[in-house]
Amino acid sequence: MQYRNLILKIILILLVVSLSGFVRWKAVTTLSIDYDEDDYLRAAQQFSTLIKNKDLSGFLETNYRPEHPQLTKILLGLSLLPEKEYPLVKDSPTTAGPNVYLPRPLVKNARIMNAVFGVASTIGISLLNPVAGLLQAIHSFNVKYTSEIMLESIPAFTSFMVVLFYLLWRRENGIRRRKILWLILSAVFLGLTAASKYMYCIVGNAVLLDWVFRPRAERKQGRPGLMLALWVGVAILVFMICFPYLWKEPLPRLLDSIFYHVRYSTGAAEVQSANYPVWQPLNWLFFSPNIWQPEAFFFALDPLITLLAIFGVVRLWNKYRVFVLWLIFSLIFLLFWPTKWPQYTIMLTAPLCLAAAEGLDMLVGVPIRSLFFHKKTTKSENREPEKNEFRKALPWLIPGLFFFSLLTLIPLIYQFGVSLTDFNSNSLREAMQGGIFRTVFNGISGREAINSQEFPYTSTKLNYLGFSNYLPLLQYLEQLGIISYNLMWTFLSVLLQTMLGVTAALLLWQKRTWFRPFWQVLFILPWAIPEMIGALMWRNVFLPETGWLALGVAKYGSSFPFSFLADWQNTPEKTLIILLIAGLWYGFPFIMLAASAGLRFIPSEVMDSASIDGAGGWQRLRYVIFPLLAPLVLPAMILRAIFSFNQFYLFQAFYQFSGTLATLSYNFFNPTGYFTRGQFSIAAALNMITLVILLVFVLFFIRLENDVTRGTHAVKNQS
C-alpha cells in the first residue's frame, strides 16, 4: 500500500512536470518579445562576454540595470555561452516599447534558462502537493513570466526552496547535524533569492513570523536565538557571494540599488501613465494573460485558481501556516507598493497554488472520495422515512413547486437558453413567440449553424451563438477587474461593518453607559431606512458640486472636514471609500443587533471569573467575549456578505456602471440605458456567471457545515 501510493505519486509528479515543460516550451517559442526583455538580455550579454574573455574581475563593475542584483543576469549570461557573439543590444530607456529586433537564438537560450527554473518550481511544489504543482504548471501568468527573459523565474524557485527546507528542518527529529543542514540550506536559498530579486525576500518575513510565533514548548527546543542568527548570517553571506558588484563598496551600491525602486515607483513615467488603482494586484490575480496573446497559452484558468485559493486558505493554514503568511505578506506588499506590474504576482504563485489545491480538494476531492470509500454509517442515526411520507408531502409540494418552478426555476433555465443567443431588445418580438426555445433547439440539434453577430447586437431575428458569448464576456470581466472588485468590495464592507457593529454593541453593553436607549434607537435607524433611500441620502452628501461636502468645501476651502474626498469621482480609490462609507452606514446596525443579542447571553459569572483569573481587558475580549459572540455574529456576517456581493442600489445611486456583477448585469439589460438596445443575452450570460460563482460558494458552505456537524457528532459520540 505504502509503495503503491509512492509510485502513484511519482507517476503523477512526472506527468505534471512534463506538462509544465510542454506548456512552457510552447510559451518560449511563441510568446512575442515583451517589455524589459531587451534590458535583461543586454545585461546577460555583458556577463556572457566577460565569461568568454575570462575577465572575472569585470563582475565587480558590471551590473546593467543596477536596481536588480546580479545573480539572475549572470545565470542568463551562462545560457548564452553556447551561441556565437552578437552585437550588444542597445541601451534604451525603461519607457521604450518592446524591442522586437533582438537576436532570436539568444532570446531562445535565455528563455529556456528561465523556463527550466519554472519547471524546477513545478517539481518543488509537486513534491509537497502534486495537485498544487499541476496548478502552478498551468497558471498562465506564471507560464508567461517564467518563459520570458524576466527576473522572476529564479527567485520564484529559490523562495519556494527557502520554505521547503525550513519545513524539513521543523519536521526532522533525527540527528542534530542533519537537522542543521536543512536550516543552512534554507538560508542559502534565501541568500540566492535576495541576490536574484529583492522583493522575493518577503518569503523570509513569512518564515520568521512562523518561526517566532510558535507554541512556547516548541520554540524552546535547541537554541532559537543561535539558530536565527545562523539562518540570517548564512543568508547574508550567500547574498554577498552571489552579488560581486557589491564587493568594492558594499553599502553605497546596495542603498543605491534599493532606493532606485522607491524613486522609480513614485516618479517613473510609465508607472504614472499606467494609472492602476491600489488594488490592481488583485485584478491581476483574476486575469489571464492569454487575452494578450491567445496562441501562446493552453490554459486560462488563473481566475479559477485564485477563487479556489480563497476556499482553500483556511485548510492550508491548518497544514502549513507559513504559506498563508507568505501569501498575506506578499499581498500586503503588492497592495502598498506603488508599482503594480503584472509580473510581480509571480512572487505569490507558489502559496496561491498550494491554497488552490486545498480548495480543489475540499470542493471536488472530498465528495468524490466519500462517494467511493466512505461507508454510510450516519444513515442509521436518522429515522427511516415512512412509506407514505412522500404522498403526504405532495399536497404541500405541488402548489409551492408550481409557483417556484414557474417564476424562479424555469426563468433561470430559460435564461441559460437566452445566453446562447444574440437576444436583444430588437428581437423581443420573436422571443415572445417562443423564439428562444426554437433557436436554441435548432442550434443544439444542429439544424441551425452558429451565426456570429457583431457586438452590440441589433439583429431583429434571433441567432444561435452557442457558447461564444461567454469567452469574450469572461475576458471583458477580467479586463474590467470586476470579479476581484466585487469580492474585495464584499470583504471590505463586511470587515468594516463588523468592526463598527461589534464596537457599538460593546459600547452599549457597558454597565455605566448614559442615554443607552437613545443611542440604541439612533444606531438602528440606518437599518430601518430602505437601502435605496439610504443610498440617496448619501448621494445628497457626496454629490459633486451640489452635495453637502462639495458645498462645504466650496465655502470653507480645504480646511473643511473630509475635504480630501470631495473629488472622489476622479480616483477609483476615493470612489471606493465613498461607497464603503455609505455601505458601512447601512450595514453596521444589523451586526450590532446580532452582537448585542449575543452579549446578552454572556453570563456575568463568566466575566467575573475571567477577571478574577487576572484577564485584562483585551484578554477578556479575545478569549471570553469573541468566542461567545461568534455563533450569532458569524451568520449575520454571512448575510451581510451575500447582501454586499449583490449590492445594486448603492452603485446605481452613485452612477457606477459596474462595481458588482449585479450592477453590470442591470446596465447591460436596461433597454433604455447605456447601450441603446438592451443586450439581454449578455446580461443573461453575466447572470449565469454570477450563478456559478455563488453556487461554488454555496457548495463550499454546505461542505463546511457538514464538516462542523460531523465534528459535533464525533464529540457527542465520545462523551
Added chain:
Amino acid sequence: MSPGVPMRLKTRANPLFLQIPLMIIGIFVILPIWGILRLAFDGSLFGRATSFRLLPQTWSFSSFLKVLDSPYQSVIFPRLLLNSILVSVLAAFLAIIFGMMLAYAMARYRFPGKKLGMTVILLTAILPPIAFVIPLYVLMTALHLRTTLLALVLVYAVFGLPFCIWNLRAGFLTVSPEVEEAAFLDGAGPWATFIKISLPLASPSIFVAGMISFLLAYSEFAIGWLFVEKASHVTLAMAVYAMVQSGNAQPWSMLGSFIILISIPAVALFLLFQALIVKRMMFGYLD
C-alpha cells in the same frame, strides 16, 4: 491578579469617556439623515442647494404639502400610495402563501430530491434579484401582462419567495413534531393540524418573512420601471427615483420631503419589531 478587582464589573471606564465614541458614531449615523431634513424643510430652494448650510434658510412645510399633492407628473399622492401598498401587500401575500407550503413540506417531510431542492432554494435565495428579471420580462411581455400592476406583483413576489421559503422552513422546524402528532392522535386531519397548531406556532417567522417581502417590494425602484408604462401605475419608490433622475426640475426640498415621507412606514415597522426581525432573519441561516 490584584486583590482589589471589584466583582461584576464590565469595565472601569468613565461614563463620560464612553460618550465620546458613541457621539462619533451618532454623528456618522445622523449626518445623511440631517442632510435630507435640511433640504426638506427649506422653503427657499428653487432647484439644487447652492450654498452650504446646516439648517434651512427659511423654514417651511410647503414641500411636504406639494409632495402630498402630486409628486409624479399629475398623479396624486394617494394613487401612488395605493399602488405601493397594493403591489407590496399582494407580493408579500403570494410569497408567503407559496413559500409557506414549500417550507412546510421541507421542514416536515422527507422525500426524494429534498437535499437538491434545498440547495436550489438556497442558491436562488442568494442570487441578486436582477438575475430573474430577463426571463420575467419576456414572460410578462408574452402574457401581455408586462405593463400591468399584476406583473409588478409577480416580479416582486419572485424576489421575496426564496427568502420566505428559507426563513419559514426554519420557523416550522422550531415547532416540535410531537405537538403535531398529539393533535393528529386527537383526531385532527393534516390540514386542521397545520391551521390550528403549526401555523400559530410559526407565526412570528411568517410575520417577519412577510414584512421583509413587503419592504422589498415597497422600496424597489429600479427594476420596477421596466414593468411600467402608464404614469398611474407608478409606485412611491419609483416616483422618488423619477424625481432624482429629473435633476433640478423641482426644488430639492421636494425630493427631501418625499424621501422622509416614504421612509416613515418602513422605519416604524423596523423599530417596532427589531428584536423579532433580527432573531428570525438569522435563524434561517443558523441551522
